[in-house]
Amino acid sequence: MHGELKExxxxxxxxxxxxxxxxxxxxxxxxxVQQQYRYGFVTDIESETVxxxxxxxxxxxxxxxxxxxxxxxxxxxxxxxxWLKMSPPDWAHLKIKPIDxxxxxxxxxxxxxxxxxxxxxxxxxxxxxxxxxxxxxLHERARxxxxxxxxxxxxxxxxxxxxxxxxxxAGVIFCSFSEAVHDYxxxxxxxxxxxxxxxxxxxxxxxxxxxxxxxxxFIPKGVRCPMELSTYxxxxxxxxxxxxxxxxxAEERSHVSYLEGCTAPMRDQNQLHAAVVExxxxxxxxxxxxxxxxxxxxxxxxxxxxxxxxxxxxxxxxDRSRISWTxxxxxxxxxxxxxxxxxxxxxxxxxxxxxxxxxxxxxxxxGTKMIHIGRNTRSKIIAKGISAGHGQNAYxxxxxxTKNAENARNYTQCDSMLIGKNCGAHTFPYIExxxxxxxxxxxxxxxxxxEDQLFYCLQRGISxxxxxxxxxxxxxxxxxxxxxxxxxxxAKALLEVSLEGAVG
Amino acid sequence: MLEIKNLHVTVGGKAILKGLDFSIEAGQVHAxxxxxxxxxxxxxxxxxxxxxxxxxxxxxxxxxxxxxxxAPEVRACEGIFMAFQYPVEIPGVNNTYFLRAALNAQRxxxxxxxxxxxxxxxLVREKLKILHINDDxxxxxxxxxxxxxxxxxxxxxxMAVLEPVLAILDETDSGLDIDALRLVAEGVNRLRSDDxxxxxxxHYQRLLDHIVPDKVHVLADGKIVARGGAxxxxxxxxxxxxxxxQGGIQSxxxxxxx
Numbered sequence: 158m159h160g161e162l163k164e165x166x167x168x169x170x171x172x173x174x175x176x177x178x179x180x181x182x183x184x185x186x187x188x189x190v191q192q193q194y195r196y197g198f199v200t201d202i203e204s205e206t207v208x209x210x211x212x213x214x215x216x217x218x219x220x221x222x223x224x225x226x227x228x229x230x231x232x233x234x235x236x237x238x239x240w241l242k243m244s245p246p247d248w249a250h251l252k253i254k255p256i257d258x259x260x261x262x263x264x265x266x267x268x269x270x271x272x273x274x275x276x277x278x279x280x281x282x283x284x285x286x287x288x289x290x291x292x293x294x295l296h297e298r299a300r301x302x303x304x305x306x307x308x309x310x311x312x313x314x315x316x317x318x319x320x321x322x323x324x325x326x327a328g329v330i331f332c333s334f335s336e337a338v339h340d341y342x343x344x345x346x347x348x349x350x351x352x353x354x355x356x357x358x359x360x361x362x363x364x365x366x367x368x369x370x371x372x373x374x375f376i377p378k379g380v381r382c383p384m385e386l387s388t389y390x391x392x393x394x395x396x397x398x399x400x401x402x403x404x405x406x407a408e409e410r411s412h413v414s415y416l417e418g419c420t421a422p423m424r425d426q427n428q429l430h431a432a433v434v435e436x437x438x439x440x441x442x443x444x445x446x447x448x449x450x451x452x453x454x455x456x457x458x459x460x461x462x463x464x465x466x467x468x469x470x471x472x473x474x475x476d477r478s479r480i481s482w483t484x485x486x487x488x489x490x491x492x493x494x495x496x497x498x499x500x501x502x503x504x505x506x507x508x509x510x511x512x513x514x515x516x517x518x519x520x521x522x523x524g525t526k527m528i529h530i531g532r533n534t535r536s537k538i539i540a541k542g543i544s545a546g547h548g549q550n551a552y553x554x555x556x557x558x559t560k561n562a563e564n565a566r567n568y569t570q571c572d573s574m575l576i577g578k579n580c581g582a583h584t585f586p587y588i589e590x591x592x593x594x595x596x597x598x599x600x601x602x603x604x605x606x607x608e609d610q611l612f613y614c615l616q617r618g619i620s621x622x623x624x625x626x627x628x629x630x631x632x633x634x635x636x637x638x639x640x641x642x643x644x645x646x647x648a649k650a651l652l653e654v655s656l657e658g659a660v661g
Numbered sequence: 662m663l664e665i666k667n668l669h670v671t672v673g674g675k676a677i678l679k680g681l682d683f684s685i686e687a688g689q690v691h692a693x694x695x696x697x698x699x700x701x702x703x704x705x706x707x708x709x710x711x712x713x714x715x716x717x718x719x720x721x722x723x724x725x726x727x728x729x730x731x732a733p734e735v736r737a738c739e740g741i742f743m744a745f746q747y748p749v750e751i752p753g754v755n756n757t758y759f760l761r762a763a764l765n766a767q768r769x770x771x772x773x774x775x776x777x778x779x780x781x782x783x784l785v786r787e788k789l790k791i792l793h794i795n796d797d798x799x800x801x802x803x804x805x806x807x808x809x810x811x812x813x814x815x816x817x818x819x820m821a822v823l824e825p826v827l828a829i830l831d832e833t834d835s836g837l838d839i840d841a842l843r844l845v846a847e848g849v850n851r852l853r854s855d856d857x858x859x860x861x862x863x864h865y866q867r868l869l870d871h872i873v874p875d876k877v878h879v880l881a882d883g884k885i886v887a888r889g890g891a892x893x894x895x896x897x898x899x900x901x902x903x904x905x906x907q908g909g910i911q912s913x914x915x916x917x918x919x
Contacts, residue, residue, distance in 0.1 A: 612712070616733055
């Protein structure tokens with residue numbers, strides 16, 4: 158029952174492979190792929206929202222409202238004018254209905270923004286209740302753990318930041334992007350757009366023009382961030398695009414682990430999300446970026462759900478720097494996302510660990526890019542795709558070894574699991590090698606949860622639900638163990654929820 | 662303990678078992694022998710409750726109850742264990758974790774307290790000692806990368822931990838060299854007990870040199886065609902299954918006839 162196809166690529170070869178679900182599968186697993194979205198509710202808070210549509214005035218309005226300096230407005234406008242000349246990418250293995258960018262509202266904030274709460278005690282209880290429902294007991298978590306600082310983004314404006322003081326003592330800056338623009342304009346100006354240029358791609362350009370808020374992290378030289386940093390994103394107001402912008406700078410010999418996780422309320426209309434995340438790692442710096450993404454995936458007929466077009470990129474600018482992406486993607490109707498590493502510094506290391514699950518009519522085209530520029534650079538890619546229902550799951554990965562990247566190494570492992578007979582798994586590896594000393598390895602497997610594995614578990618007395626959960630969990634183990642402990646538990650739970658609460 | 666009456670089973674519309682009668686009591690070990698395609702593995706799968714096997718006629722009573730209406734995991738919890746001919750690999754799932762989940766599921770079913778990891782480890786060490794199995798198997802994923810011998814030993818090890826009432830050993834000898842076979846057979850013999858029944862399904866007599874059965878049943882074309890003691894297996898080995906087809910059964914005498 159283990160269909161295995163193993164490919165070891167020679168330099169310069171880049172043939173895409175595809176595996177489609179064809180043969181019949183036991184009906185016994187079918188009901189596992191029927192699952193209601195647990196976090197479907199809408200918080201009734203009056204929002205201040207600009208009317209749908211995008212033009213220069215909207216951008217000026219956003220920038221003015223956020224009291225931004227002129228240079229940032231100019232930067233937005235430059236991005237906007239470039240965006241007008243671009244068209245949405247069509248190369249992904251995704252079926253997307255054309256998006257009407259003029260039907261989207263580009264700014265929304267809870268009405269109480271002017272007198273923003275100073276602490277969690279001042280936060281609208283209804284909002285806190287929302288987080289409770291989402292399983293994000295903010296104050297509880299903060300009080301109990303004492304290790305996780307939470308910068309909450311509700312719609313487009315940051316509401317509260319905890320542990321700021323403790324982080325300040327260590328010299329760490331962790332604040333909303335808007336605050337950073339006011340309080341650390343030089344840092345923002347120095348780094349903004351240096352990893353993902355405003356013209357990088359259609360969605361990055363759009364984000365650059367209209368980004369609302371996000372997180373800013375700066376870890377000074379030699380500092381090991383004393384706690385895991387975490388942000389919870391949510392989308393709430395209907396038809397409101399969400400354009401987060403995150404910038405993390407790790408100076409020489411510094412160390413930071415950043416967690417990002419989110420859920421969204423149930424909506425009928427597709428919502429656009431186009432975030433940009435930029436990471437910069439200087440000499441000997443280490444950035445670990447973990448994501449659990451659980452946005453509303455649409456219903457079982459493929460109606461609704463978030464369109465998630467994200468540009469995430471890390472720049473290993475310094476020698477011996479390391480950037481590690483770990484993602485667990487279970488939500489969104491459409492996921493278009495390739496967290497990447499530019500391995501510029503000598504002996505720098507890039508890693509990508511991914512679990513992507515598509516159920517019902519979800520589609521994901523996700524993977525990574527590892528661009529080897531420095532000498533002795535290493536990259537590792539572990540991608541696990543799980544397809545159920547009518548889900549379509551594509552891995553798309555680029556490994557590029559440039560001319561001067563002596564002794565570059567890449568290892569790619571790309572595994573797909575199919576649950577049911579209507580789903581698909583696709584693998585598109587691109588390998589470009591311009592230096593003969595490179596060693597590039599690619600392995601791919603496709604397996605199916607079948608009668609055999611399930612029956613084996615049942616015959617030992619394990620229930621069907623527990624069996625599916627156990628098998629899927631085992632499949633994802635290599636990725637889960639890269640997540641911070643607390644997040645790993647959450648990720649595992651999410652996967653179970655997404656495949657019908659398999660673990661009781 | 663187990664009583665099968667006039668069992669007819671089809672697989673994918675094709676009749677495989679055609680009126681099989683069989684029974685076994687606690688404390689006994691019965692061998693079911695027969696040529697390829699005679700329905701041996703089908704019998705095991707029907708008892709264990711695998712999907713895709715349609716019972717069209719007959720009944721299966723286990724501890725006096727209708728076994729066929731129980732879900733496979735309930736049968737397991739009621740003490741039915743199958744040592745698989747081809748144990749599947751479950752990548753990333755630790756062997757010990759798997760077995761503890763199984764044991765605790767069964768204990769829960771019986772209303773017994775679940776074992777914590779320390780208690781479980783203690784139990785596992787005892788069983789390993791009895792079976793002379795290296796604890797290396799415990800740290801690996803379920804059957805992943807196991808040799809044929811290791812897979813079969815792992816099955817017997819699971820059987821030792823789960824302590825079934827009725828164990829079915831489906832072609833446990835297949836793919837084993839003589840040393841591995843002896844090890845597995847020794848394990849099985851240590852697990853023989855007065856309150857446990859075992860059904861040993863095999864094509865070859867050689868396993869029965871090591872696991873001596875109380876009774877041998879010969880299955881051909883979906884029916885038991887002969888029953889006898891351990892000596893029947895020897896006779897079969899000597900004569901081959903073609904001898905059956907040529908009416909050799911008659912020569913064994915009326916008392917052996919089904």
